[in-house]
Amino acid sequence: MKAMNKKVYILSFVAVILGLIAGAFFMLVTNNNPLDGYYYLFRGGLMNIERFGNTLATATTLVFTGLSVAFAFRTGLFNIGASGQMLMGGLWATAIALTFQWPKPILLTVIIIGAALSGGLWGGISGWLKGRFNVNEVVSTIMLNWTAYWTIYYVIPKYFKGAFLETESRRIPQEASLRVEWLSSLFNGSYINLGFFLAIIVTIIIAFILNKTTLGYELKAVGFNRLAAEAAGINVQRNIMLSMMISGALAGLGGAVFYVGYASNMQIGVLPAQGFDGIAVSLLGANSPFGVFVAALFFGLLHSGKGFMSAMTSIPPEIADTIIATIIYFAATSILIEKLWDRFRRKGGRE
């Protein structure tokens, strides 16, 4: 088991290296110097305390979407609806933040719990359809992504329209934002917010649920073999629905920390890429909660450094997204790497 885990991490590492090589290749193709590119990319995410804070803030959302995808994976389900669940969590958070003027602790509690419930409901629909009618969760989460996309598209302009633009909500007031004075000034005015601490706590809770509780054991059993789990007396339907609800709730929390923490309003016409980045985070973190946390920090670094890189060089910021996307592809095709690695090791053993 330990050896297998080690292999998974080595494969993740190789996928990252190959993704970075692909990124260098695309920089070369477009007449840019990859060394400069990577230097400024990493420098942009790390060079001072403010930018480091931004890296953590960017990573925060990815921790949640990564955990969301990983939790579903561990229980044998594929949640590619984290984007839609994020939007529903974000819609709740934005709606509460713009409607009520309660004291900050109460407001934030309602925002966070409600966002988790909204995302959980959105994911739970897929879980219910899967458990009750055996509807493939990949298809249903895709459909719900776009249902959420168009819901936001019409609800935000109608009820929460911004002062200047039709395509975004009003600004989230200071009182309802996850950003707090002491933390922002500690990081010299960075985007970092309370969401980061929430991410740490939730990572620990999810690790605990998966590894130390009966619930986690049952969920994983259903993931390994649905029929065997059923024969052992586990309620499969209930567990599938519960798993998708928890997965959706995690993405919903991601929506809250993104829309009322990192960002300061909600834009329409965007299916947040963080939901799909979550797949990369989860694959790279080998679906373990702590692995996800580290992978999210890495992708957060790529995302937060890309603006600086594009300002200092002529490399467009989309290179970071391209690198993440190719890492997913290399992670999907890691079987090839695995085969080569096994062959290499066998050869090494013989010599």
Added chain:
Amino acid sequence: MWSIISSIFPYAIAFTIPLLITALGGLFSERSGVVNIGLEGLMVVGSFTGALVIAMLEKSLPGYAIWIGLLAAMVAGGLFALLHAFACINLNANQIISGTAINMIAGSLTVYLARNITGSGNIHIVNGLSRKDIPLLVDIPIIGKLFFAQTYASTWFVLLIVLASWFLLYRMVFGLRLRACGEHPHAADAAGINVSVVRYIAVIISGAYAALGGAVIIVTYSGEFNGSVAGLGFLALASLIFGQWKPLGILGSTLFFGFASTVANVSQVIPGLASIPGIILKTFPYIATLIALVFFSKSSQAPKALGEPYDKGKR
């Protein structure tokens, strides 16, 4: 009511055609047994390639540039789909992850390249296709005005491909083989069919068709590449499922969804339609597909081996 229908009909057709050809591409891939959720990304590749080639050629080769652009898009889409085919067929990779990677690579890499070329990340073409009436046929009462007035040449090109594809799938040996690979690859293999080759061809066709869909958007109603096709690839996927993986089914479902989306798009302008809330029209295709999945959960027409890597040793 009639005047409303006949006035939005050309728009609805223009919106439906890219959807139809993309869904048909999905049909090829999925009937051969390979799930392709990368349709969105393949459309983006097509719209990028189409826009780029047309923008480069439209000064020197006016008139031909558009058709060269459409063909170039098909070639680029077919090549890009090779990534998916290689992962799914040679490596037995997770087809959903590979498809997601296709979507993400296409969405980011095309904008990256476009920014290097134009600076802004958008590629604008000056001349698209113009709308034309078909002589004689346009004078047929009722349907003449609906189907033959104000049409794009690309619409007829796509409809021709749809017809040819139906013939290929249901009247030719290759089509039978392709469908056999999606239903029962082991039986197909035993009958001497090379499952991998058939699936490769099917995935390449799906890439070419989806890319054509993306390029058609550029030469008809959009005129500009901007790095996204706004979820049309996923709408095509919904049409494919709602149409139960059958050519006539997807023809019906794409028309149905195309109409709903068009009505939502123009309801601001046409007073008679303002009473239907846009949110219902826009979410309708996705919710209808979910409901259809529930209804068909016992009797789904999905290819039986869909999403399963072909493993010779498994019986």
